[in-house]
Amino acid sequence: MWKGILLVLTGACSFGILSTIVKLGYHQGFTLGELCSLQAGFGMLVLWGIHFLSGAKTSGLKNKDARTSFILGSSTGLVSITYYQSVQYIPASVAIILLMQFTWMSMLAEWVIYKKRPTPIQWVAVFFILGGTLLAGGLLNNGETPLNWKGIGFGLLAAIFYTIFIVVSGRVAQSLTPLLKSAWIVTGAFLLITLLFPPLYLINGRFTGTSLWIWGIPLAVFGTVLPPFLFAKGMPQTGVALGAIISAAELPVAMLSATIFLREAVTPLQIAGVVIILSAIVVANLQRRSTPEG
Template sequence: MSAKLQGIFLVLLGTISYGLPASLIKISKDSGLNEANILFFQFFFGCIVLGGIYFLTSQKKKLNEVTLTSSIKKRLVCAGTALALTNSFYFTSLEYVSVAVAAVMLMQSVWVTSILDFIFKRIIPNRMQIICIVMVLLGTVLTTNVLNTEVVISPLGLFLSFMSGVCYSVTIMVTNSLAPTASPFGRAFYVSLGAFIVICVIWGWAVKLSIILISLQWGVLIALFSIILPLLFFSTGMPKITAGIGGILSALELPASIIFAYLLLNEDITIVQFLGVMLILIAISSVHLIQKQS
């Protein structure tokens, strides 16, 4: 197998891994877990594993790899705030809306990022980017079924999942600007550490020690598919392929989430919703192709 095919395969595995946690969270809640226990142990195990990997890999520094200074480390820890809020909003929204709706609202980060770029960097979206944004919004309308008067969708669930998309946009913008050529494991560790600290502040009071055993089990599983495996697959596979292909493959997280929800949760998806998902997928892929060419 060529290096490029290996890269595509690894990134695809990382994307599939990202698509699973939402369904696992819904199942874990049915087992008696709450958001506080899930979030706490997810980042607890994530920090331990990422910290261990970072320590081992830092002994063999790669060529052109930037060393993380104490200043950068502090800023990465602070950036973890946005990641903590992303997960908090997203996990809580699953209490009110389906995985499909939550995943689609998370993907609003595509156009939210463009707005943030305009506000903070004065980067004006070009015509093709605006078309892609309109496609995402149209796909969102179709997927969430907001025009179907027979379907009742929780406004709170929509708001929470949308806010997860906003916070995800902030996470991407901040982390991508901080030592992008440094060790991905080091960057991920300090961001996760910051997120864990914020999770402790926000959710620490609600962590139930009475269900700690089952929390440990689900925490390991969710951390594995939401933090550890995706990072391992992406950090190994992304250097073997182009940024455009990597971005397009990463967009497959959306259909992966919906497929897992269908298989594990028996969540139905209509033809209209499927068309909406495909429209969003095409738009996201187009955005990454534009970024590659620019």
């Protein structure tokens, strides 16, 4: 159990520092398309490399599960694009709060798609998550935290796309190993990103002539390689409900890294909002674990 907890916690912390890395990349003059492309491209190469070295069977796109995973990758590609676009307009500590709205969006999506009605306690949790978001997002700080409506919109879009991935991914491609499934998902994400942002950095000298290639390494490791592997290994040991609670560590880690490395100011009201959001997530998922599947 404790090994599983540590694995899931490490995966969540990896996700948590992504927004800070992207923000620092922007400060170096790199673009949204370049950073997204490098993250997916490097991640795809590493995942496929590990898969082939493992000697496991490879399922091509003629396989329905492989094809489904490949298509599902478009949702993760859109998460990266919209989330990192959000970080361009608003503080990283606020962008992660908007992304975390997938916690209640996924409950609603499961209700609409799979007729899995949220419990009364989960509805209460949604109310507190929304209330905590108002505090944590700095909307009650009398203008102290700069907010941009484009950033808010992109942050919520990222939450919607992440909701689609969370709700669908656990129910498809069951015949594939977690590593192969992740490789096909990231390949699909890379294709979408390449169509939207052609990798001109490969021919205009920016890839080798600047430090751009270096930024692709941490983005790929912490965004597309470690989290899927760690979650795949840890979730079976912790269970989905406890795993979801532990993965909420992504929120405080993101805010802490933004405070340390980006010098973003975090007010007591925002800290209180984070505590409320985390508490609501814990309560909602503990309730989900105690409720029989129906």
